[in-house]
Amino acid sequence: MRGEVVVPASKSLTNRLLLLAALADGPSVVVNALESRDSSLMLAGLQRLGARVEHLADGGGTREPAVRITPLPLAAPPAAQAHDASDVQVDCGLAGTVMRFLPAVAALTGHAVHFDGDPEARVRPMGAVLEGLAELGVDVRDPSAPEGAAPTTLPFTVSSPAGLTGGEISIDASGSSQFVSGLLLAAPRMTEGLTLRHSGTSVPSLEHVEMTLTVLEQLGVSVSSPAPYTWRVEPGAIPAFTARVEPDLSNAGPFLCAAAVTGGEVVMRGWPKDSTQIGRRWTQLLTDFGAEVDSVEEPGGETVTLTVRGPERLVTPGTVDGTAELTPTLAALAALCDGETTFTSVAHLRGHETDRIAALVVEIRRLGGAAEETDDGFRVLSPISHGGLVHSYADHRMATFGAVLGLAVDGVEVEDIGCTAKTMPTFPQLWERLVP
Ligand SMILES: O=C(O)C1=C[C@@H](OP(=O)(O)O)[C@@H](O)[C@H](O)C1
């Protein structure tokens, strides 16, 4: 695999910026927003909550497509305009950022809003974010459950006729960093702002919480972390803004790994030098697996051209720690190494699009490799030895895991490559272009 790749925009940054545009104090423009299932669901959800969405061919003279959002109306306490909006429905699909980020925004509008999603989404953990909202006075219920039973998964309805006052709450976010981000993103529009404390052992994917805080700060919101695992967002207007979205560095992973597993070379221009995305870790991770990574600064100084060259034989780093959403792609590298690789601090992957720990172990074994689950992750013991059908489980990263394996082993077929549309609808075309 040899060539140059331009990956689409970041899902995580797109969905944060779209949401914050809907809470800003005037129309805002998100340039180079991702177009994918997750971002479409975010836009549709924000529209349901009252935001206006316009697609622009040229975002503010940059000749790049953009989305202009006119903010949604917030509840005016006392909630004179809050109507009985039992017909406001938000479809979350399988998007964690929609199911975890929009309930607090829904509460700010004063409407009763019903959330549901794909069958696979109905098992993804939601408890902590819903408990947090309940602590803030929001009525959270599953209309089909017995009276009094607090929902911990989709579907559910949130309703807070007077909007959100905010204050100080504590939740256990050990299941997902999105529980923290989902409450902090809405916090500037809570009348008292929000102090949020995490009460469990550790928060996974902490890079994503840092991304939330940085984006808020870049948009003029005052944020702080007064103690470990405690965050404070001050109340206030979010000035209307224009922001451009970086390329998705997590989705860059399969392409960079394509070079790594084939002894090829893949070039990416416009790689941000200073990103909040967890995908910034690829340069070190690929080096750890034996690839050669070069970066050359581009004019302007904010981006580099990244070149990844694959080694003759991959080497295992032994342990790979806390790699969150990068893990399925890294598991493909591990499944092509002779030595053992142990993935640690990724227990929360069981609550992703599918139980990724179980899925990765099953699929590696299906192709003749040896792998086992551990308490906080999994271990790849020996490489895959033959082809077969890799199951996707509706999970874009399981599909791209299979695609990377198929470059190194004959006869690998990936079921439902279309599920990559969750964050990268152009994956099949971009992939084909790299094949010699
Ligand atoms: O905030 C975000 O944009 C995300 C946070 C992470 O969630 P978890 O903390 O559940 O891993 C990550 O895996 C997900 O793809 C995107």
Ligand SMILES: C=C(OP(=O)(O)O)C(=O)O
């Ligand atoms: C975990 C992921 O997605 P979500 O935003 O749906 O949680 C992911 O993209 O790997």
